[in-house]
Amino acid sequence: MYITGNSVEQVFGGAIIKQGDRTPLGFNFRDENGELISLLGSTVDVKLANRQGVVLSTRAILSDEYTATFSIGASDVTGSGEMRIEFTINYPSGVKEKFPSDDWLRIKITSTLDDLQKTGVAYITFEKMTSDFQTQFNAFKTDIAKETDLQKKRVDDLINSTPQPFEIVDARGGEKTLKARIDNVEAGTDSKLANLKKENQFLVKNASTTAISPNALAPTFTRATSRDYKGRTYGINQPVYDMGGLLVDPAVPETFTIPTLNVLNAQEGTVEVGIIPLVLADTVNYCRIDYPSTGRFLLFVNAAGKISFSIDEWGGASISTGNGVAKINEPFTVALRWNHKAKEYTLFVNRKKIGVNYYDKTVKGEFGSVMSVVHNYAAVVTKLRFSNIARPDKELII
Helix, strand or coil, X not given: CECCCCEEEEEECCCEXXXXXXXXXXXXXXXXXXXXXXXXXXXXXXXXXXXXXXXXXXXXXXXXXXXXEXXXXXXXCCCCEEEEEEEEEECCCCCEEEECCCCXXXXXXXXXXXXXXXXXXXXXXXXXXXXXXXXXXXXXXXXXXXXXXHHHHHHHHHHHCCCCHHHHHHHHCCCCCHHHHHHHHHHHHHHHHHHHHHHHHHHHHHHHHXXXXXXXXXXXXXXXXXXXXXCEEEXXXXXXXXXXXXXXXXXXXXXXXXXXXXXXXXXXXXXXXXXXXXXXXXXXXXXXXXXXXXXXXXXXECCCCCEEEEEECCCCCCEECCCCCCECCECEEEXXXXXXXXXXXXXXXXXXXXXXXXXXXXXXXXXXXXXXXXCCCCXXXXXXXXXXXXXXXXXXXX
C-alpha cells in the first residue's frame, strides 16, 4: 500500500547541476506532520524523468539515519533540461511510500560541451561514440557495395540485352563512361569516410582529455570522534550536511581531502568549487596543494573578504578580487584554471573572470599527492568539480 501526505527536503547539492556532474544530491523526508522520517533498515529508490519519460532509475545511498544521497554520473544518460524526481521508501515492514505526495521534486540539468549531440540524447559515452562510428563506417562500406553491385548489374543487363540509348545514358549518370560514374561514387564515399574518421579522432581525443580517470581515488572525509550538531549526534567519520553542502571544521578536527593522482594534472586543468565561509581570518586556505619541493597551489581568503588564487612560492604572486567579496555565511563560487601550454593560471569568482597570471610547470613540477579542500577554518563546500583540461572562458563566466 502507499501512504500519502509527505514532503521531500533537499539538504545539499543544489537545484541546478551540470550534465555529468558527480556532485552528490542529498534529501531528507518528512511525514504529514512535518517530522523527519528515520530511514534505518529502509531502502530508497529514485526515479528521474523528463517530459518524455523516465531517464534514470537508481537506488540511493543512506549517508545517515535521515539522509538519502545519489549522484548523476558521467555514464548516466539523462539529457538536459528540467527533471522531475520521485522517491520510493521501502520500509522494513514492507510498506512502500512515495515522496513527495504533492507533485514532484524538480531539478534542472544544464548542458555542457560534453553534450556531443544537439538533439535527442544529450550525453554520449566513449563506448557509444566508438560504436556509432563503427556503425556509420559499416554503413558507408555497405553503400559502396550496393552502388557497385547495382551498376555492375545494369552493365550486365545492357550487355545481355539490346539496351536503348536512354538506358545507357541513365547508367552513366551524366559521366562519359560507366567506369567514370562508379569511380566518382567510390571517391565520394571515400571522402565521406575520411571526414568521418577525422571527426571520430577529434571526439575520441576530446572524450579522453575531459574524463577523470576511472583509477582516481575517492574523496576522504575524516573525524576521529563523534560530533553533536544542531541536536543530532554524528558518528566517527560521519559527515555533517548543512546549508546545502558538506560542513568541514578543522578545529573539531575534521578533514576533507582529494587525492590528486589520476584526478589533477599539473600540466593543465580546472577546479570549480562553491564555498560558504563560516570564519574570515588572515588567512583562510581552500583547495590547498603543497608542492613536493617548495611553494603551493592555493585558493585563499583574508579577513577583509578578499579572494585570491596563486600557483607560486609562499608569499609570491597571486590573482585577487577586491575586499568584501567573501562574506561569512554567504556562498561564493570559484573556478581555478591552469595551463602550462599557455603558461598561465586564471581566477574566476562568481562566474566573472578576475585575472590571469604566469604559470610554468617546468619550474613548479608536479602537484603534491593531496588537495586539502577546507584547510584551516570552518566552511561548507556546496560544489566541487575537477576537469583535467583548462576549460574555456565561455564555460566559466556568465
